[in-house]
Structure formats: C-alpha cells, structure tokens
Amino acid sequence: MTPLLDDPAVVQRILDHIDHETTDRSHDTWREPVENYRSPERFAAERDLVLRRYPTPFCPSAALPAVGSYVARDAAGTPILAVRGNEGRVHGFRNVCRHRGAQLAEGAGCKKAFACRYHGWTYALDGRLLHVPHEDGFPGLDKSTRGLIPVETVERDGLVFVTQDAPYVPDVELPDLPDLLPPTLRLLQSSELEVAANWKILMEGFLEGYHIKATHPSTFYPLQYDNLNVVETFGRNNRIAFPYRAVEKLRAVPRAQRSAAAKLTYVYQLFPNVTVATFPASVFVTVLEPLAIDRTMFVTYVLTDRGDDDGTRDMMKRGADLVTDGAAEDRAVACAIQRGLDSGANESFEFGHFEGAIGHFHRMLDAALDAARRAGQADREVP
Ligand code: FES
Numbered sequence: 001m002t003p004l005l006d007d008p009a010v011v012q013r014i015l016d017h018i019d020h021e022t023t024d025r026s027h028d029t030w031r032e033p034v035e036n037y038r039s040p041e042r043f044a045a046e047r048d049l050v051l052r053r054y055p056t057p058f059c060p061s062a063a064l065p066a067v068g069s070y071v072a073r074d075a076a077g078t079p080i081l082a083v084r085g086n087e088g089r090v091h092g093f094r095n096v097c098r099h100r101g102a103q104l105a106e107g108a109g110c111k112k113a114f115a116c117r118y119h120g121w122t123y124a125l126d127g128r129l130l131h132v133p134h135e136d137g138f139p140g141l142d143k144s145t146r147g148l149i150p151v152e153t154v155e156r157d158g159l160v161f162v163t164q165d166a167p168y169v170p171d172v173e174l175p176d177l178p179d180l181l182p183p184t185l186r187l188l189q190s191s192e193l194e195v196a197a198n199w200k201i202l203m204e205g206f207l208e209g210y211h212i213k214a215t216h217p218s219t220f221y222p223l224q225y226d227n228l229n230v231v232e233t234f235g236r237n238n239r240i241a242f243p244y245r246a247v248e249k250l251r252a253v254p255r256a257q258r259s260a261a262a263k264l265t266y267v268y269q270l271f272p273n274v275t276v277a278t279f280p281a282s283v284f285v286t287v288l289e290p291l292a293i294d295r296t297m298f299v300t301y302v303l304t305d306r307g308d309d310d311g312t313r314d315m316m317k318r319g320a321d322l323v324t325d326g327a328a329e330d331r332a333v334a335c336a337i338q339r340g341l342d343s344g345a346n347e348s349f350e351f352g353h354f355e356g357a358i359g360h361f362h363r364m365l366d367a368a369l370d371a372a373r374r375a376g377q378a379d380r381e382v383p
C-alpha cells in the first residue's frame with residue numbers, strides 16, 4: 001500500500017499551492033454512468049458483492065469501551081451486533097435470534113448477556129446460547145449448535161471491521177491507520193440520520209474541495225480555501241487534506257516541526273462506505289449505510305480526547321455546530337442530485353482533475369465488482 005505523506009510534507013504542498021494558486025490535480029478524469037446510481041441490479045451487486053464482502057468499519061473501538069458494550073445496527077441490509085467480550089475481544093454476530101429470528105439488541109449499550117425480547121432465549125457475550133425458557137418444549141434441542149452466527153470481526157487501529165461474507169479476492173488488505181484513532185479517544189456522541197440520496201452521491205461530497213466556496217459560502221469557506229487540497233490514494237482508500245486559513249501560521253515553524261493539528265482537516269475514505277474526518281478537538285467517523293437505492297442512513301460517531309470541562313465543552317459545541325451546518329449543506333446537494341437522476345439530463349457525471357479521489361472510489365468499486373464477476377460466483381447478479 002502506498003504510504004501517506006507525513007504532516008510536514010502535506011503542509012509544504014499546501015503552502016506551495018497557496019503561493020501558486022494551484023491545487024492537487026489527478027492524472028485522469030472520470031465519467032460515471034448515471035445508470036450506476038439508478039440500476040437496482042447495480043445497487044444489489046454493490047451491497048451483496050462489495051459491502052458485505054470487504055472488511056468494512058462498523059464502529060469505532062471507542063463505541064465499545066467496556067466488557068459487554070455493544071453496538072447493533074444494520075450493515076449492508078443485515079442486522080449486525082458487535083460486542084466486547086469478557087476477554088476484551090470484540091465479537092460480531094448476525095443480530096438474529098436462533099429461535100424465530102428476532103433481533104437480540106438495538107442501538108447501543110452495555111449488557112452481561114443478550115435475552116431475546118420475544119421468548120427470552122439468552123446468549124452470552126461470545127454468542128453461546130445459555131438459556132432457553134421452558135426448554136422441555138424443545139425435545140432434542142442441542143444448545144451448543146444454536147449460538148449466534150458470527151461474522152468475521154477484526155479490531156484494528158481504533159476501528160472494528162466486519163466482513164459478513166467471504167470476499168471474492170483473497171488479498172483484501174485492511175488500511176493501515178496506526179495513529180488516526182488512538183486509544184485515548186472516547187465516544188462523545190453518535191447519531192443516525194436517514195437521507196434521501198444514493199450512498200455514492202453522499203460519499204462523493206466528502207472527496208473533493210472543489211465545492212467549498214459554492215456549497216459552503218458561510219460555513220467552511222470563511223475558514224478554508226476553495227479548491228485547494230492535497231489528495232492521496234492508499235490501497236482502495238483515499239485521503240484528502242482540507243487546509244484551514246490558519247495553516248499560514250506554519251510558515252514561521254521549522255518544516256520538520258509542522259503539525260497538521262488544528263491547521264487542516266484530513267478526510268480518510270475507507271473503502272467502501274466509511275469516512276474518518278479529523279477536526280481540531282474531535283474526530284468524526286461516518287458510515288454511509290445504504291438502506292435502498294435512493295436512501296442512506298448517515299451514521300456518525302464523534303470522538304474526542306479532550307477533557308470534560310466547561311471550556312472544552314463550549315469549544316466542542318462551536319466546532320460541532322459548524323460541522324453539522326456544513327454537513328447539512330452537503331446533504332441538501334446530495335438530495336438535489338438524487339431528485340434529478342431520473343430526469344434524463346445526464347448520461348454520465350463528469351469528475352475532473354480536482355475530483356480525482358472520486359474517480360479512485362468508482363474505479364475501486366468497479367474493480368471489486370469485476371473481481372466478483374471474474375470469480376464466477378455471481379454471474380447473474382453482477383450487471
Ligand atoms: S425469537 Fe428469540 S426467543 Fe423466540
């Protein structure tokens with residue numbers, strides 16, 4: 001995987017761009033057929049052959065701080081439960097009771113065991129079926145074979161990755177993000193918001209800074225630059241640096257000591273549907289969960305390593321309000337694009353030299369679908 005630039009190199013590139021009124025330009029441009037946002041077959045293939053088959057960040061580790069902490073929500077249309085077990089290891093399961101299929105948990109919390117709300121079958125944190133009320137009604141039931149069905153779960157670099165079904169390609173690498181989400185971070189809040197747009201349209205909004213002035217004239221633009229970014233790809237993933245105007249202060253700092261902290265936002269796009277964005281006092285982890293071809297659950301986890309005093313809370317709130325307002329502007333644009341998809345106005349969308357990270361995203365998605373097609377396991381499902 002290509003290593004990412006260090007902070008001093010990113011900052012230098014930004015200062016050079018400011019001096020020359022330039023920005024990073026991708027070598028290639030990209031055209032994405034509008035049909036790829038409209039086709040139900042394509043949507044099903046993305047969900048079944050990519051989102052369920054690649055290690056996908058499900059939640060940050062900080063959302064599972066203690067033994068028994070859990071997060072339950074749908075991922076690529078499947079109810080999934082992630083829970084921190086007694087040994088501290090995170091387990092992932094299909095969140096479906098082995099009696100008649102109800103969910104064992106909803107939302108987030110902390111439990112010693114999961115008792116099904118329907119008839120009370122009870123499962124341990126490691127998924128074992130512990131207790132069946134009035135067990136004599138189930139002659140021959142072998143509890144040892146009726147534990148929750150696990151999904152492959154790996155905790156790494158502050159994220160919990162879930163792979164629901166076996167990937168078609170053997171060499172699926174997890175992104176290397178050693179310092180991005182350190183264990184000092186704690187979960188400040190999480191939220192879910194349903195948005196009337198295809199998940200890829202929402203993802204595209206994270207991946208370029210060409211829209212900063214036009215879309216965010218009074219939120220991000222006063223603090224940031226229009227169309228001035230450092231764009232890097234690593235493996236199937238992207239990182240885009242969005243500098244703040246305060247980055248100019250680093251001209252007075254020796255090159256090797258220039259830190260990105262509070263001088264720019266890094267947006268990491270983790271293939272396929274997750275972003276991690278850094279802010280001066282917080283980190284946002286956003287999961288774009290496709291609910292349907294034209295509906296997405298926007299799941300956000302806000303993490304911080306700051307203390308809990310009044311001054312910090314005020315600063316966090318001001319920062320969070322700004323990000324919330326800016327994100328609402330992005331969602332409004334995404335919904336507008338969604339409304340026009342069926343108009344016939346565009347056969348394809350055009351992504352230029354400033355939108356190279358979006359090209360990489362679509363290229364990687366196409367490659368993943370092609371790999372599934374080549375594996376010959378799903379010929380009829382892949383458009
Ligand atoms: S469905 Fe869970 S106990 Fe019956």
Ligand SMILES: [Fe+2]
Pocket residue numbers: 205206211215216326330
């Ligand atoms: Fe935006």
